[in-house]
Amino acid sequence: MSTTIDRAVLAVGLALVAGHGGAADEKARAFAFGTTPSPEELSKFVSPLPDGRGLPAGSGSVAQGKEVYEQQCAACHGQNLQGGLGDRLIGGRGTLVNGDPTKPPVKTVESYWPYATTLFDYIKRAMPLAAPGSLANDQVYAVSAYILSEAKIIPGDTVLDAKNLANVTMPNRDGFIPDPRPEKFPPAAKTPHQERRMATTSK
Numbered sequence: 001m002s003t004t005i006d007r008a009v010l011a012v013g014l015a016l017v018a019g020h021g022g023a024a025d026e027k028a029r030a031f032a033f034g035t036t037p038s039p040e041e042l043s044k045f046v047s048p049l050p051d052g053r054g055l056p057a058g059s060g061s062v063a064q065g066k067e068v069y070e071q072q073c074a075a076c077h078g079q080n081l082q083g084g085l086g087d088r089l090i091g092g093r094g095t096l097v098n099g100d101p102t103k104p105p106v107k108t109v110e111s112y113w114p115y116a117t118t119l120f121d122y123i124k125r126a127m128p129l130a131a132p133g134s135l136a137n138d139q140v141y142a143v144s145a146y147i148l149s150e151a152k153i154i155p156g157d158t159v160l161d162a163k164n165l166a167n168v169t170m171p172n173r174d175g176f177i178p179d180p181r182p183e184k185f186p187p188a189a190k191t192p193h194q195e196r197r198m199a200t201t202s203k
Contacts, residue, residue: 044133046124050115052166059161060142062149068139069146072128081150086129090151093171110151114176116168119144141165 048054060068070079076086083089092106105111109119124140126132135143145160154160154168 046121048117048121048166050117050166052117052162055117055120055162055165056137057162058137058141059159060138060140060145061159062142062145062154062156064138065142065144065146065149068135068143072135072139073143076129081147089147096172096175108151109147110153110171112172112175114170114173116144116148116153116165116170119147120165 043056046054046056069077069081073086076084077089078084078086081089082091088106088108090108090110092108092111094111095103095106096111097105113119120140123135123143124133124137127135127143141160144165145154145158148154148160148168149156149158153170160168
């Protein structure tokens with residue numbers, strides 16, 4: 001290795017060290033705005049995973065969910081969940097993949113969404129439109145139960161809670177495939193790229 005290259009490598013190393021120290025200083029610096037969220041504020045934030053981790057305590061029945069739906073949801077999503085100002089919520093099974101170009105896919109909670117926990121998460125965060133985040137956990141479980149029942153995914157006497165919501169099998173659960181990110185790709189030596197060589201010119 002030449003002296004010039006040695007110096008270049010050393011310079012890059014020193015720059016990285018200096019940059020790391022600067023980043024540490026930035027983290028320690030106060031920005032003089034914002035506040036640290038309280039435990040009560042954090043308790044309102046939920047982010048459930050497909051397996052149910054992160055779901056809050058609470059429960060709700062289909063019957064209770066119908067009442068909440070009629071009061072908070074029907075104005076946008078329709079009395080029969082058929083859609084209106086808001087999206088259609090049920091129906092559409094079998095329309096996502098078909099050989100008829102004149103029949104577009106009908107994407108609903110019933111036909112498209114792979115996990116029931118996603119339904120809870122979305123309602124909790126974003127509904128109702130005029131007051132997102134205002135529904136109690138029990139109400140969200142109840143509305144989720146009502147929608148899933150109307151979609152014929154769960155029985156009408158179901159009571160959903162943090163223990164059984166993730167066990168609900170959605171019709172399109174197997175309609176998605178894992179997304180192979182670059183970190184999961186095989187090493188370059190095991191791909192066709194290993195055979196690619198830059199063309200050399202003979203003198």
